[in-house]
Amino acid sequence: xxxxxxxxxxxxxxxxxxxxxxxxxxxxxxxxxxxxxxxxxxxxxxxxxxxxxxxxxxxxxxxxxxxxxxxxxxxxxxxxxxxxxxxxxxxxxxxxxxxxxxxxxxxxxxxxxxxxxxxxxxxxxxxxxxxxxxxxxxxxxxxxxxxxxxxxxxxxxxxxxxxxxxxxxxxxxxxxxxxxxxxxxxxxxxxxxxxxxxxxxxxxxxxxxxxxxxxxxxxxxxxxxxxxxxxxxxxxxxxxxxxxxxxxxxxxxxxxxxxxxxxxxxxxxxxxxxxxxxxxxxxxxxxxxxxxxxxxxxxxxxxxxxxxxxxxxxxxxxxxxxxxxxxxxxxxxxxxxxxxxxxxxxxxxxxxxxxxxxxxxxxxxxxxxxxxxxxxxxxxxxxxxxxxxxxxxxxxxxxxxxxxxxxxxxxxxxxxxxxxxxxxxxxxxxxxxxxxxxxxxxxxxxxxxxxxxxxxxxxxxxxxxxxxxxxxxxxxxxxxxxxxxxxxxxxxxxxxxxxxxxxxxxxxxxxxxxxxxxxxxxxxxxxxxxxxxxxxxxxxxxxxxxxxxxxxxxxxxxxxxxxxxxxxxxxxxxxxxxxxxxxxxxxxxxxxxxxxxxxxxxxxxxxxxxxxxxxxxxxxxxxxxxxxxxxxxxxxxxxxxxxxxxxxxxxxxxxxxxxxxxxxxxxxxxxxxxxxxxxxxxxxxxx
Amino acid sequence: xxxxxxxxxxxxxxxxxxxxxxxxxxxxxxxxxxxxxxxxxxxxxxxxxxxxxxxxxxxxxxxxxxxxxxxxxxxxxxxxxxxxxxxxxxxxxxxxxxxxxxxxxxxxxxxxxxxxxxxxxxxxxxxxxxxxxxxxxxxxxxxxxxxxxxxxxxxxxxxxx
Numbered sequence: 001x002x003x004x005x006x007x008x009x010x011x012x013x014x015x016x017x018x019x020x021x022x023x024x025x026x027x028x029x030x031x032x033x034x035x036x037x038x039x040x041x042x043x044x045x046x047x048x049x050x051x052x053x054x055x056x057x058x059x060x061x062x063x064x065x066x067x068x069x070x071x072x073x074x075x076x077x078x079x080x081x082x083x084x085x086x087x088x089x090x091x092x093x094x095x096x097x098x099x100x101x102x103x104x105x106x107x108x109x110x111x112x113x114x115x116x117x118x119x120x121x122x123x124x125x126x127x128x129x130x131x132x133x134x135x136x137x138x139x140x141x142x143x144x145x146x147x148x149x150x151x152x153x154x155x156x157x158x159x160x161x162x163x164x165x166x167x168x169x170x171x172x173x174x175x176x177x178x179x180x181x182x183x184x185x186x187x188x189x190x191x192x193x194x195x196x197x198x199x200x201x202x203x204x205x206x207x208x209x210x211x212x213x214x215x216x217x218x219x220x221x222x223x224x225x226x227x228x229x230x231x232x233x234x235x236x237x238x239x240x241x242x243x244x245x246x247x248x249x250x251x252x253x254x255x256x257x258x259x260x261x262x263x264x265x266x267x268x269x270x271x272x273x274x275x276x277x278x279x280x281x282x283x284x285x286x287x288x289x290x291x292x293x294x295x296x297x298x299x300x301x302x303x304x305x306x307x308x309x310x311x312x313x314x315x316x317x318x319x320x321x322x323x324x325x326x327x328x329x330x331x332x333x334x335x336x337x338x339x340x341x342x343x344x345x346x347x348x349x350x351x352x353x354x355x356x357x358x359x360x361x362x363x364x365x366x367x368x369x370x371x372x373x374x375x376x377x378x379x380x381x382x383x384x385x386x387x388x389x390x391x392x393x394x395x396x397x398x399x400x401x402x403x404x405x406x407x408x409x410x411x412x413x414x415x416x417x418x419x420x421x422x423x424x425x426x427x428x429x430x431x432x433x434x435x436x437x438x439x440x441x442x443x444x445x446x447x448x449x450x451x452x453x454x455x456x457x458x459x460x461x462x463x464x465x466x467x468x469x470x471x472x473x474x475x476x477x478x479x480x481x482x483x484x485x486x487x488x489x490x491x492x493x494x495x496x497x498x499x500x501x502x503x504x505x506x507x508x509x510x511x512x513x514x515x516x517x518x519x520x521x522x523x524x525x526x527x528x529x530x531x532x533x534x535x536x537x538x539x540x541x542x543x544x545x546x547x548x549x550x551x552x553x554x555x556x557x558x559x560x561x562x563x564x565x566x567x568x569x570x571x572x573x574x575x576x577x578x579x580x581x582x583x584x585x586x587x588x589x590x591x592x593x594x595x596x597x598x599x600x601x602x603x604x605x606x607x608x609x610x611x612x613x614x615x616x617x618x619x620x621x622x623x624x625x626x627x628x629x630x631x632x633x634x635x636x637x638x639x640x641x642x643x644x645x646x647x648x649x650x651x652x653x654x655x656x657x658x659x660x661x662x663x664x665x666x667x668x669x670x671x672x673x674x675x676x677x678x679x680x681x682x683x684x685x686x687x
Numbered sequence: 688x689x690x691x692x693x694x695x696x697x698x699x700x701x702x703x704x705x706x707x708x709x710x711x712x713x714x715x716x717x718x719x720x721x722x723x724x725x726x727x728x729x730x731x732x733x734x735x736x737x738x739x740x741x742x743x744x745x746x747x748x749x750x751x752x753x754x755x756x757x758x759x760x761x762x763x764x765x766x767x768x769x770x771x772x773x774x775x776x777x778x779x780x781x782x783x784x785x786x787x788x789x790x791x792x793x794x795x796x797x798x799x800x801x802x803x804x805x806x807x808x809x810x811x812x813x814x815x816x817x818x819x820x821x822x823x824x825x826x827x828x829x830x831x832x833x834x835x836x837x838x839x840x841x842x843x844x845x846x847x848x
Binding site for chain 1: 717718719722727729731734735736737740742775776777778779780781782786787788790791794795798799802803806810811813814
């Protein structure tokens with residue numbers, strides 16, 4: 001009964017969303033403020049409605065209503081309540097509802113803003129976001145992704161139906177099959193919502209971009225309104241990616257955080273275009289240039305967001321044939337096609353009006369470097385996109401399935417990432433407008449010298465891998481340039497204002513939050529790069545089967561197998577096997593680690609939890625691969641030595657700080673001076 | 688007697704050699720040797736999980752198969768080829784460089800180089816156009832970016848106060 005009610009609410013929300021689309025279009029056509037207001041209110045109504053539907057689903061999940069097939073698939077009696085709540089996004093149907101709920105929340109937040117100055121955008125923002133919302137809800141309603149479908153016994157057996165089939169008898173299984181154990185990790189509880197938040201919040205700048213195209217108000221108003229949205233979207237998406245990496249590191253037991261899996265890449269691709277957009281939109285705000293390009297980037301980002309959801313949800317990755325059989329695959333494909341083509345058509349229609357206000361003056365100007373940055377981000381996108389879809393193309397045309405794995409991506413993207421780092425160092429020192437090799441050279445030589453010392457020192461410290469030496473130089477170069485530029489500006493302010501250095505620095509950063517937040521993010525990326533270089537280039541591993549008292553050696557570490565114990569926790573439905581190993585390095589005892597195998601009864605799946613010793617220098621990552629209960633053979637351990645990898649997580653924390661610094665709302669909500677060039681031509685200080 | 692000595696010696700040497708070969712063949716390859724090969728292989732069932740870290744029983748069997756082949760003295764290439772013959776090219780971490788698969792390697796560089804070319808042309812056209820328009824030469828570019836930068840900074844700060 002409650003389940004039917006929940007499904008009913010989804011249908012009502014779908015109708016309300018469609019109504020808001022139609023009312024907004026009619027209101028705009030007839031210039032009826034009343035109609036537009038009606039559309040706005042309809043849009044606002046979707047949020048409480050979907051909250052109610054989601055609330056009902058959570059109620060069913062928490063209270064073991066296994067007659068509902070979704071509840072059966074993702075929960076079991078033994079699961080703790082918080083996991084039952086988060087099981088909301090643990091399966092396909094629920095996660096589509098979750099997506100829709102987030103979207104309605106975000107759109108409502110936008111709809112509630114003051115619209116006085118941008119009245120003409122309102123109806124179109126509603127149209128775009130409500131169409132997207134209706135699309136996701138339609139998956140729940142029409143395409144077998146109803147989270148409220150229930151089990152019925154018919155002649156064909158027990159199946160889930162939205163409506164009771166003729167002669168069907170309701171069936172309630174005694175217990176659910178339980179959430180995939182891999183998903184029962186704190187990282188997995190936060191990772192999907194973060195990723196989805198990032199995905200969904202990119203819909204907002206896209207909606208404004210389309211509104212700008214449709215209304216012909218093609219100045220940079222849309223980018224100004226959505227600036228913070230874009231930053232938050234980017235923050236969430238980045239956090240989603242990082243948390244996903246951490247989850248993989250802690251749970252998947254392959255000693256790494258990123259495996260170039262298509263599902264990971266699906267989330268990485270909108271991040272690439274989003275990052276390119278964040279950079280190039282600054283040129284539009286400063287110089288009134290690249291308007292076409294920014295439109296294209298946000299359209300691409302939106303399409304990739306939907307494409308990412310499509311890739312992970314349609315079954316297309318396992319096989320093109322699975323895609324054809326899945327109900328939602330072709331629908332997603334169609335939706336991406338229609339929205340992409342419509343957006344591009346609108347862009348072409350408004351092409352002449354999006355002409356640049358100024359021209360590029362020099363190939364070494366800040367604008368030119370920003371464009372180069374965009375080229376690099378899109379190059380990585382090309383590699384990733386092609387790598388993900390090639391197996392599908394191959395299967396389609398030759399019938400042969402192939403794997404495009406990590407070696408492909410690493411070889412292709414490595415140099416691109418290196419070039420990005422170089423650019424990250426050079427670009428902040430270039431000036432807007434005119435810049436020559438001479439001026440750039442003069443600005444750059446000072447921070448380059450200390451950076452050169454780093455690879456030299458690293459070489460003498462025993463690092464002879466030339467890729468690592470280049471990488472270390474680039475890391476040092478970017479950090480050195482960033483600090484140098486900040487220091488230089490603070491000194492300038494100190495002299496001009498007669499302040500002490502610290503005050504000058506805080507005020508400078510406080511007044512240019514996006515710039516210095518951006519700098520902090522650049523530094524955080526470099527810290528992450530240290531971790532990535534460390535694990536990619538210097539990871540070592542060994543595996544061996546040893547009996548109690550014996551030990552394994554790796555890079556100076558000695559790991560002695562001490563004990564193992566296995567016990568059932570019937571309450572949690574898990575069998576734990578926990579080994580105790582003593583770790584010492586170069587003869588010095590460091591402590592014990594406890595690698596585990598957790599075996600989940602309900603889903604019959606094992607999970608390998610590493611014993612981890614983490615320092616800024618390196619991680620020792622021990623997996624219990626196998627063990628024999630009654631045998632002298634002992635246990636098999638796999639040990640990874642991951643140098644420097646912790647910097648990846650340190651960098652992530654600095655990244656969050658930088659993002660918060662850049663995106664935190666100003667006390668004074670009025671937007672800061674419009675275009676820097678109107679005040680100070682060609683400056684590089686005031687973004 | 689002398690002949691007997693030589694025959695005995697020969698027999699002993701030969702049997703020692705034979706034993707040595709048997710020992711060499713019979714010695715079980717280590718997990719590390721197996722993983723070094725398994726790292727580059729993907730079983731068709733566990734998509735996108737390299738064989739060396741895949742926890743499933745099927746993958747465990749594959750690793751034992753690799754161990755067996757290593758013990759038989761097979762080379763890495765032979766072992767990989769064996770799996771390709773049985774399960775298709777999808778077991779390899781990258782598509783083999785042949786036929787249709789070349790597309791995966793050539794398309795991205797072509798697009799990227801084309802993109803770089805278009806960008807370069809556009810930048811050159813823009814900067815030339817602006818130079819002609821403004822009638823100034825690149826040589827007349829602003830003074831040292833340091834001075835220019837600080838001067839602007841100061842100008843702006845004055846304006847704000």
